[in-house]
Amino acid sequence: MKSAHIATLHHRHDTRILLKQCVSLANEGYDVALFVSDGDGDEVFNGVNIVDVGRTGGRVAGRLVPMWRAARQARKFKPDVIHFHDGMFLPFAILLAAAGYRVIYDVHEDYPREVFAWRFSWPVRYAASVSYAVLEWIGGLMFTKILAATPHIARRFPKRKTHTIRNFPLHEELVASDATPYAMRAPHFAYVGKITVDRGIREVVDALPRIDKAQVILDLAGAFDPAALREEIERMPGWRHVLDRGWVGREDIARMLGGARAGLVVLHPRENYLYSYPIKLFEYMAAGLPVIVSDFPLWRHLIGDARCGLFVDPRDPAAIAQAMAWILDNPDEAEAMGERGRLAVEDEYNWAQESRTLLQCYRALAA
Numbered sequence: 001m002k003s004a005h006i007a008t009l010h011h012r013h014d015t016r017i018l019l020k021q022c023v024s025l026a027n028e029g030y031d032v033a034l035f036v037s038d039g040d041g042d043e044v045f046n047g048v049n050i051v052d053v054g055r056t057g058g059r060v061a062g063r064l065v066p067m068w069r070a071a072r073q074a075r076k077f078k079p080d081v082i083h084f085h086d087g088m089f090l091p092f093a094i095l096l097a098a099a100g101y102r103v104i105y106d107v108h109e110d111y112p113r114e115v116f117a118w119r120f121s122w123p124v125r126y127a128a129s130v131s132y133a134v135l136e137w138i139g140g141l142m143f144t145k146i147l148a149a150t151p152h153i154a155r156r157f158p159k160r161k162t163h164t165i166r167n168f169p170l171h172e173e174l175v176a177s178d179a180t181p182y183a184m185r186a187p188h189f190a191y192v193g194k195i196t197v198d199r200g201i202r203e204v205v206d207a208l209p210r211i212d213k214a215q216v217i218l219d220l221a222g223a224f225d226p227a228a229l230r231e232e233i234e235r236m237p238g239w240r241h242v243l244d245r246g247w248v249g250r251e252d253i254a255r256m257l258g259g260a261r262a263g264l265v266v267l268h269p270r271e272n273y274l275y276s277y278p279i280k281l282f283e284y285m286a287a288g289l290p291v292i293v294s295d296f297p298l299w300r301h302l303i304g305d306a307r308c309g310l311f312v313d314p315r316d317p318a319a320i321a322q323a324m325a326w327i328l329d330n331p332d333e334a335e336a337m338g339e340r341g342r343l344a345v346e347d348e349y350n351w352a353q354e355s356r357t358l359l360q361c362y363r364a365l366a367a
Helices: 015-027 061-076 087-098 111-117 122-142 201-210 229-234 237-241 250-257 279-286 297-303 317-329 331-347 351-366
Strands: 002-006 031-036 043-045 048-052 081-084 103-107 145-148 162-164 188-192 217-221 242-244 262-265 291-294 309-312
Touching: 002 015, 002 061, 015 031, 015 048, 015 351, 031 061, 061 087, 081 087, 087 103, 087 122, 103 122, 111 122, 145 351, 162 351, 188 250, 188 279, 201 217, 201 229, 201 237, 201 317, 217 237, 217 250, 237 242, 262 279, 262 317, 279 291, 279 297, 279 331, 291 297, 291 317, 297 309, 309 317, 317 331
Parallel strands: 002 031, 002 081, 031 048, 081 103, 103 145, 145 162, 188 217, 188 262, 217 242, 262 291, 291 309
Antiparallel strands: 043 048
């Protein structure tokens, strides 16, 4: 059975798309092709054929032209199913479904709500939200399967064809073989991923000077969005406590987590975040780190029983500083928290569990 994955707006080595879904399918014997648009050429990765449709200049053309190319090349692949991962691909996917192709919509975000965070005028955001809602309604009728990243997203689509596949971590992927024993670690706190205002970067940097530990460090790995945000954060007094690594690969992240005292996930209480399953939270847990997280009801439900972290008001730098200080002042309990989180991932919050749903969907299509 041939599966064509289209993800021209994602990095070719995207963890959910390539490392988890495509590789899992290839390991089961499916003929998998992943269509990307980065200009880095074709390659074969762990049995997955990565096809580069090339980059195009322009803000709009740079997104839409590669999608059109990917749709055209995917048809030449003669797939049994077309599995797409970008919300902007919806119009092309609807046309492919109308042409008789079996289409799977992998919904990573709640797009009708997510667009309200865009840096455009309100009328533009409202129009985009309505457009997404209409296209998803049409797609819900026409697509063969819907794979939603969270139960909250899944509720928007027809129940009979919708499955939830959460983006839980690969077991031990970010566990460094040379991790520093917890009691010997420097007072470093990990913040991995996109760096934005609504993901709490201002509050975290503001918290650093409030901690009565001269050597406390925020170990930062990711890209600022927008890039100009970095200049603003650099002017804050807490910046002297920041180690800014920029974007780093998975092996470097594993080493970084292997030397940290805790991981930070302090997203602001935006509606999309309230119902999210942030992959970094579970990756910190998989690496054996205690976590400092936003006090959202869903997150309390997910990890409260595991007793693997501290909940804070993400808009309160003093509360974040107090939680970080507690981690440093109570190393034995912090280490025990991290171990409980690691066991929770090992038992429940891991990709091995989620991959079964993906494979069951594909087996049903192949039957």
